Amino acid sequence: SQQGEEDPQALSIQEGENATMNCSYKTSINNLQWYRQNSGRGLVHLILIRSNEREKHSGRLRVTLDTSKKSSSLLITASRAADTASYFCATDRASSGNMLTFGGGTRLMVKP
């Protein structure tokens, strides 16, 4: 079963706009991670946020984590056509040993 669920499933924006993707999960976590996948390629790690952190930045990426609501958001600022990809959240559950469970992903299209 999927621990994380992304919202929206698909998002289409213009270049230069900000893109926000959300992830909800069900059980306590050690950390939450975001990954990017270009069509048919391997996933690439973007950012990891631990359960005791609330916000993290990396370049144009900003991730927030609200453990009380069991949710996270990924914000991509000033989007570019090259940001077009699928984005996945993954949770490292406190009860799962070493299993990292992925959500269904958000397909982002950035139009030039």
Place this chain on the structure above:
Amino acid sequence: EAQVTQNPRYLITVTGKKLTVTCSQNMNHEYMSWYRQDPGLGLRQIYYSMNVEVTDKGDVPEGYKVSRKEKRNFPLILESPSPNQTSLYFCASRSVVGELFFGEGSRLTVL
């Protein structure tokens, strides 16, 4: 260059013909895992290994086997493939920090 290498990248086979997808990592990671990705179902973990000779089932282990005889290699074995194992497969290794490094994927079609 740090990488996870999978082979083959593409494979078409027939039902019942045993196949192995190899996976190798050069980062000295202890933890490795296999995922399958299917439309509408996301990534699901098949098996994982926390170290040499230690393997555990993930969410969808049926029909698959793995082995971990050395730290760098973690092959996925389909003893008798069936059409429902047609999928895109990813091998990954995990750093001590917790991030996964993925291979480029192996697209398998079972006729």
